[in-house]
């Protein structure tokens with residue numbers, strides 16, 4: 001039976017480390033501030049934004065949550081971002097995704113000052129990060145990497161397969177693993193012999209958004225499996241159940257280690273957002289980044 005990779009516990013310990021660094025900043029008169037913008041009433045996004053605000057305060061940072069109605073115009077949203085770009089009490093800005101259809105996500109992301117882009121979605125950060133510079137590392141892939149390194153130590157030479165090629169998870173995850181000297185395959189819906197590709201992987205990262213798509217028979221015995229999926233399944237009882245993109249019951253019989261859903265990658269996403277906000281605050285104050293914080297250089 002696979003070992004369980006406890007993302008919830010790891011995230012709690014990471015938040016403690018972040019809180020200690022924030023306490024040191026307080027002594028220098030600095031309180032990092034994180035602004036989170038939510039447009040609309042998507043129920044899952046409301047939960048994530050509430051948790052982001054709560055955990056931001058718990059680590060000693062200032063939280064500025066802006067909840068805007070679904071009808072908010074792109075012009076008004078851009079005006080708010082411009083205001084936050086120029087607000088010295090804000091070191092990190094995040095716009096919760098998905099956005100309503102009438103708002104162009106790229107235009108909005110491009111409007112965020114790259115120094116304050118704690119999601120790592122701005123093209124400047126994507127470019128810096130992809131070329132090994134000090135661009136912000138997107139939160140979910142960073143969280144996956146931290147769990148992997150904690151589990152396996154040095155990843156050099158491992159054969160890694162990333163299933164999914166989104167800008168938010170798949171692509172940056174492949175880059176991160178390549179930077180760790182893994183041999184990386186990025187697989188997607190058009191990949192031939194997908195199951196066979198998966199079975200060759202020592203490290204399998206699944207981020208496709210399809211409930212329980214990857215079965216135990218797709219997994220190499222002893223492999224480390226990171227499940228990024230969060231899918232809400234309606235049950236006969238009317239209650240919803242969260243499942244990942246990996247069928248946990250069959251995968252756990254084959255894998256060496258596996259993240260659960262919930263309690264795996266999800267909590268790491270918010271902890272890494274706080275970590276990126278801390279890093280942004282340190283950089284904006286020309287302070288050194290502690291060696292325990294993962295950066296590209």
Ligand SMILES: Nc1nc2c(c(=O)[nH]1)N[C@@H](CN(C=O)c1ccc(C(=O)N[C@@H](CCC(=O)O)C(=O)O)cc1)CN2
Nearest residue numbers: 048094095096097098119139262263264266267269270
């Ligand atoms: N601007 C961004 N938008 C979105 C991001 C992001 O990184 N930046 N990622 C996702 C949503 N997300 C954070 O915003 C997120 C998803 C899941 C969790 C989490 O803790 N999940 C729990 C289960 C919680 C539940 O009951 O739903 C778990 O897996 O244990 C945190 C953050 C899309 N948007």
